[in-house]
Amino acid sequence: MTDTTPSAPASGSGRRVGLIDGATDSTTQRFWVVLDEDAVVQLDDLLVCRQRLPDGRSVAHFGIVVEGRRHIEGATFASDTVRIAGEQTMPGLTARRVEVQVLRTAPELWLAPEPGAEVHRAAGAEREQALFMDQMEAPLAVGLDQAGDPVFVDFAFLNGTKGGHVNISGISGVATKTSYALFLLYQLLETAHGKSLLGMGSAQTRALVFNVKGEDLLHLDRPNARFGERPDATEQWRALGVTEPGPFRSVCLYAPRGEGASADSVAPDVVSRRSDEVTAFGWTPAEFVREGLLRFCFTEADDARTQVPFIEQRVRVQLARHAYPMKGRPGALVMAEPPGGTGFNLDRVITDRRPELEPGEGFGVRSFADLISYVEDKVDPENEDTSWTGGVQAGTVMAFLRRLFALTPRLGHLIRDGVTKVDIRAGASIHVVDVHSLHTTAQRFVVGALLDEVFSAKQGTGREPLRFVVLDELNKYAPREGSSPIKDVLVDIAERGRSLGVLLVGAQQAATAVDPAIIRNSAIKVVGRLDSAESAEYRFLTQELRERATRFLPGTMVLDQPLIPAPIPLRFPFPAFATNPDEGAGAAASGDESAEVFDKL
């Protein structure tokens, strides 16, 4: 007789909530629980069922509640409900059941739980077991479950050891993708626990955050003025082990140089911060040429289908061959004939040490416009200088030039002598680069150039210190279809960045719009509110969660990680750092007030 005695729960176990339903099959994956009359069980609650096997061994099934059902037993027709509950002329029993997805069976025995066995809440040590915390070498709290208890991921799946990259999906506005990415960064970079996980490399760990919406992220270094309106937030932070949440303390802000700025001005294009709080970023012509950034200028979807990349590649090398530093103007170039014997290998050319030239010794280049003029002259088909065009058709040259001219108003202001390049190795741990006001072409240029630099800088230097890159709208930079230099960099990061310590925290509205390699290589997948038309594509979610994700409120996410076989819904606390100008405004005002107070002393 295969009798199973549901043993008494171990000490520390939660209270009984019901019995495993015998009217429905229980399987190794799922089972239903008939709830006790006084039990309140909701979605995401963690439950455990312990049973003794006929051979004397004990086994525990840990699971998460994925669906709930109630109906009146005995009601055959809809109108019976009215008779039972309205007119009260007919009896009926309300049955309450919840469906449980098995997260773990301990020990690992592939057995369905016994119908009729008692089910308890998984509390304390059992909850930790249910969430595989005993298997995590370095747990990092990444949110709170329904009951307000922390949910962890193994840091080894975040830092590249066993896995890396985080991918966040969800529709704009309510999915809180960026907020969650920043929350993760805060947990890592600003909390004592996070720093201890980063270990020796903690001080040198850097995050590059691209700001794509408003000037929202240019206020991360300020306390959130609305934090006080969320009394529950402090408690949630405390549950995560953060007793004094606050702003990011080590932030460097960059904004593009103002477009309308006069030729020599390098004021940043921001309105919600003082210009001295933000660094105007850009690239000098010398950096542009040496780093071969021309390739990130041609990132339109149709560029790859033409001969334009071919001529671009040729021009990129030629610019490097002809470039000499301008005397007295760091970053500016003088274009002149290359020294004899200069080859066409860009990597070799850029390592040449060139003498400085006077502006009059060649074509002076201080801006993007200067550079374009120089190139225009060189590739002019009438010059018949095939060393610049590689002998492509005149039509292709014209197409190249047309694109080049179009670039000037879009990103020309970013390339000029006197501007400062974003350098994440220096100073602060978080570097926020504002690209929201830039034309899409310029955004792609900035993102491509910076990602390439971060990635290149880590080649051959080992995994630590880690580099986190937070980038929203991944679909724009690495779309599912087509190819582009930026997509190449992103896919390269996704595939190899893990071992080089370059970790992408990417986000997009719909994962289907992004190159599959990027999603596939993300160890941690997070989903906020989904569009109902898209939700079916998220195969790592359960059917219930796919449907539920279309109804998530802001702040609710689902997190899928390699260790736990089912995605876990979680919430994260309201940030104590400002995530938009409004939230930062209070801090700015109070800052000004205190400044006045100090002035009066």
Added chain:
Amino acid sequence: MDDERHVFVEGWEATYGSPYLIDPDEEEGPDLEPLEDGDGELAFHGGAGGFDGPVAFVDGVRRGEAHLYMTFGSDMARGVAGAHGCGSVVTAPGERPAFHDCNASRMVIWGSGQYAELPAQPGGWRWSAHSISSPDPNAPLAELQQRMRSAEGALAEDLCAEGHLTVVDGPLNYVRSRDLPVIGYVKTHYRRLLPPELHARVPGLQSGQRTSLFSKRPDIYSCYLRIAPRARSAGPWSGVVRIEIPASAGLAAAVDRADRAAATLPRFAGVAHVDPRAPQNLQPISALEAHLRRQLGDGALASRAVNDAVVQLAPVPSPSPR
């Protein structure tokens, strides 16, 4: 005289038979006289409705699950393995009707004074064993029915003593105490009880109306009651039931009880598309029967368990020869 022909259809599903089994050619009848309104008058009472006190409905179900034989010497005894369930639905003003005190018993009953226990089987199959003296092949099953009725009677008495207006499905034969005002609820009419001219008037009852009480037995008053409006296609007696009330507390008390029943029961009338015996089969009774049947467990599994038990049973020793 109305020479027109009228055709009606019985409301009950055909497999349940007809609730009106009175043979019109049968001249003989007890011809009971109505007592309540004097001079043998059959008056109609009630129809207003509105009583809203606690009500209890009591019913039972039984199922023979296997017929058994026991041979001893050249003789043979009959037996039956089966189960019966008994319970109630209790309603209180403003509350949902609820199942109350529903129990099932599984037993083996032997005739001819024989006795043998069946060994319990895995899955919770257990039988209590009982014996009756009758050698009649049908007697064991009748005993099962009897036991169910007794359980119903006992439960009805308890609920009535607690103050419920208690309705037990069927006549009052099995309610032992005639001092408790338990109401018997009879759905099927087997024979004419009133004189023919009064009997013919009964279908004229409106929903919620009852006839004058008449004395069915020295200890029981009875009256007819219509519990639902007659549908256009339905026969004259559709929706007419007969209730029984103990006479012990006197006619006045019986009148009060009959009025309460008339005011209460139509609310619970069965619904045609839900219950094949609507409207006479009351909603709580219908739900209770289904609930109790479920409590009896799966019939096929029960039969198999009996079979397994019999196989395990050692041969019953024959009684010593005379």
